[in-house]
Amino acid sequence: LGPTVDVGSLVSQGCRPIGQPLVVTKAERNIVYELGGQPAYDRLMEIAKAGLTEDEVRMVNEGLFMGLVIDEHQLEFGPGDFLVRNVMGFDPENGAIAVNDIVDVGTTAQFHVRDATTADEELRRLLAGQEADAALVFTCNGRGKRLFGTPHHDADLVDVALDGAPAAGLFCQGEFGPVGGRNFVHGFTASIALLKGS
Known part of the structure; x- marks a missing residue:
């Protein structure tokens, strides 16, 4: 792109936490x-029994995620502090939960669910106040109409936020982008490069 182009980036993971960090x-x-010293599956069942809403139960059934804290040197964790990974399966007999990433002992984790409202609000928040001359939008093929019920959701938000600046992009099945100041490969995200001439 050359030395006269500044590149900013943002990643919308579109998930929200359920239960407490452990x-x-x-x-x-x-x-x-x-x-937290208990079988992981049992901890998930505790969350379910603690009173998930009907919508949260539906979201868990459609796909459960585990957020892994990126920077443990904080007192509290919020949006953008978790690297969200798919829960691939579980074994109620031994209490194990399989996640699609390496998980180290000592990591703070929290279960997450993905929903259209959270994904919309997060992307709007990330785009608020951003300025760019152009954008590259890489969005998961699991977003768009599948998640939001209408096509072009993420592209439309970028268009409005950047006041019609040119944007190009593609649908992906795995996106690159930073979370917590480090780059990762993601799933179900909108990863956006904001281009501004200097």
Whole structure:
């Protein structure tokens, strides 16, 4: 792009937490056996029994995620502090939960669900006040009409936020972008490069 183009970036993961953050106390590679000293599956069931709303139960059934804290040196965790990963499965007998990433003992984790309202609000918040001469929009093929019920949701938000600046992009099945100041490969995200001439 050249030295006269500044590139900014943002990633909308589109998920919100359920339950409370817990420390991973036993894990091997991508299998989480214990959260807070208890079987991980039992912790998930505690959250379910604590009173998920009907919408949250539906979202869990459509796809459960585990957020892994990127920077443990904080007192509280909020949006943008978690790297969100798919829960691939679980074993109620041994209490294990499989996640699509390596999970280290000592990591703070929290279950997440994905929903259109959260994804919309997060992307609007990330785009608020941004200025760019152009944008590159890389959005997961699991977003768009599948998530929002209408096509071009993310592109339309970028168009409005950047006051019609040119934008190009594509649908992906895996997106690159920074969360917590580090780059990762993601799923179900909108990863946007904001281009501004200097």
